[in-house]
Amino acid sequence: MDLSSLFSLDNKVAIITGASKGIGFSIAEFFAAAGAKVVISSRKQEALDELADILNKKGYDVTGIACNVGKMSDLDALVNKTIETYGQLDILVNNAGASPVYGPVHETSIKAFDKIIDVNLKAPFQLAKLCLPYLRESSSASIINITSIGAISPEPGLGIYSVSKSALISLTKVMAKEWGQQKIRVNAICPGLIKTKFSEAIWSNEAVLEPMIKRLAIKRMGESDEIGALALFLASPAASYSTGSVYWADGGYNA
Template identity: 70%
Template sequence: MDLSNVFSLDNKVALITGASKGIGYSIAEVFAAAGAKVVISSRKQDSLDELANKLKAKGYEVCGISCNVGNIEELRSLVDKTVEKYGTIDILVNNAAANPVFGPIHETSTEAFDKIMNVNVKAPFELMKLCFPFLRKSSSPSVINISSIGGISPEAGLGIYSASKAALISMSKGFAKEWGDHKIRVNVICPGLIKTKFSEALWSNEKIMEGMMKMLPIKRIGNPEEIGVMALFLAGNSASYTTGAVLTADGGFTI
């Protein structure tokens, strides 16, 4: 059996949101190393240009396009600019997320609720629809939505964030069922505690970490690269018969 191309993304175009740091950036680097043409997106163009140049210096094909995913017009522009640059979209990774609060669920403001749902659920919904005309023309289209273990079982202090990630899981399964006829695979990754800026409120809290380590079979924090290689599996031919899957990378937290 020839396994040389199992994890290859040669000539594939990948669009990744929330890609200026952490998990999103790691996915971008892994995809680029696998041969993909990668569009990294986040709010700040200056940061994206700096990161794109850093990856280009390694010989990768990467382009940065700024976008506030909470704005539908900017999402349309992101897709238009991606297609203008590379001609199509083969892989979509919805990684951008928001969580402006950490505390009791009943203290979450309506404004925070709306922001969380808008970025974590509505934005992936809209971007998937916008990418659909291009994904269905691809020879091996793949959508990867980054949820959370909170989407499987709500986390204390992260009630509405957890609810949004549960909604993302359910929505992804709905898309997977309906898009199977178009040969578009839709899968979900649920990271556990990963050492990123986004999760710093958790891993920098000694009390929380002490409790986590007691519960984890693999007693350490995960790193973004471990999510990147899981996304690579889902993006390419290695997962050609996988859709609607919800994969955890959490050190065994959800066992």
């Protein structure tokens, strides 16, 4: 085995949603450093252009394409523009997520419920389907769905968010089983408490943070790059026999 190419993404093209900050941006930088051509996506084109410029100045090949994953027409445009730009697609990372409410599940409005399901479950489902014809043509296609520790043990105040992430794990397993014969691997990463803007409502609240840290085997919050490194493994030849799996990066929260 050639260990020098085990984690290489040379000649691969990747789409990463929710990639303007935090975990998504870290994954983009890891992929680009490993040789992939990377499409970073989020809602604001200006922010994406600035980030792509930063990465391109490092010698990477990164393109920003704005997309609101909650709008199905935006998903079509994202895939079409990616193919127009690079002519192929090998890796999809469904990272974009929404959690517009914090509190008891009975206080969650139907509007908030719909937004959570649209972004966290419906969008990965639809985007994966749109990417499927191109992933079939890849020699080593990989889909990575970013879920959450709440998918197994619902997090207080994040009930419907946890429900959506639990369903995303099930969708991951379904796709892995059905698309395996087409040489498409599908896996999920469940981050624990990672210090990002998205999770600020948790780590900025001592009353919530302290009991979570006490439960961890590794007594600290995680960093975005610790998820980026795991995503690189799953996208690379190193994970060529891994599919339908759920990878915990939670400091031992679910140990």
